[in-house]
Amino acid sequence: MSSFIIAITGGVASGKSAVSARFETLGVVVVDADVAARAAVAAGSEGLAEVTAAFGPDVLAADGSLDRAVMRKRVFADADARRRLEAIIHPRVRRQLMDECRAATGPYAIAAIPLLAEGGGREAYPWLDRILVVDVPVEVQRERLMARDGADAALADRMIAAQADRRERLAMADDVIVNDGPIEALEAHVAALDRRYRTLAGSGPHPNPSRNRMRA
Template identity: 75%
Template sequence: MAAFCVGVTGGVASGKSEVTRRFEALGVRVADADLAARAAVAPGSDGLREVVSAFGADVLDADGGLDRAAMRRRVFADETARRRLEAIVHPRVREALRWQCESAPGAYAIAAIPLLAEGGGREAYPWLHRILVVDVPTAVQRARVMARDRVEADLAERMIAAQATRAQRLAIADDVVVNDGPLEALDRHVADLDRRYRALAGG
């Protein structure tokens, strides 16, 4: 079991997945909050029933699952709705991530948590030993969101504004990777961090 847990976070389109993929390639178990969030509102789950109770049946798609695109548009346009959804999903995600990390093999495990700063930071995740922030300038972030999600600039701006600021994320960081260059540069950063985390876990 992994007795040392590292939280990885960053803003939308910062490159968190590229970073966690490199940790996985080094044999580190990664517990993914996005996957845990999907499981939390999977068809037939208590979480989905709670979402329908809060928002109505029109949040479901034709197959009875959560219509994620419609839900995303709704919560990014209404902060009260976003907070209501997070109150349903976040506790389930925290519980799942802690179990996955603590039961993982190896010296340490990683919890990939995009909304770590927004979801309570260290107070909500007291079992994290380190927090790694993947940082990127806002202009780069906006361009990546527009290209990746095929959205207009105003929606990209709202998606970024709905999250914590760069300053808020950096305030909870123990370690920072600036991901504004070529992806190959991440290899060295992750290798250095892997050595550091293995040493900390062993010590």
């Protein structure tokens, strides 16, 4: 049972998934907020019933599941709609992440939370012991989105602008990996953080030592 929990977060195309995967290869349990968010509105769930009551039956696909393309279009165009949807999903996601992390085996567990800053940060997640931000310059995000998703520069910029400002994420970070180099460089940085977290997890009442910044 893990009592030491670290969040991994970062902007779109920052490399959060690559970092999370490397922790998993070291035997660390990683609980994914995106998976929890899908479960929160799975077919037949209370969450989906609330979404349908708030937005109407047109957000459902023919099989009774949430039509994610329709929902995404609604919330992307309407900030109020996005906030209503988040008010339904986020509390369920936070509860599931906390429960699964605390039930995990190993000295510590990781909650992968892409929208941590947007979802309230430490105030919304008081059970987090540390926050690891995977950071890249905006121009690198843009290049990766254009290469990965085939987005043009304007769409890439809108996707980046829809998230929290880079400075907001860095302001709440205890640890930072600057992932603007080759993907192979992540392995050594993750291994160093794993050693650090195992030491902190075994140190009793969890201290909050100085911030740690690494460049991949």
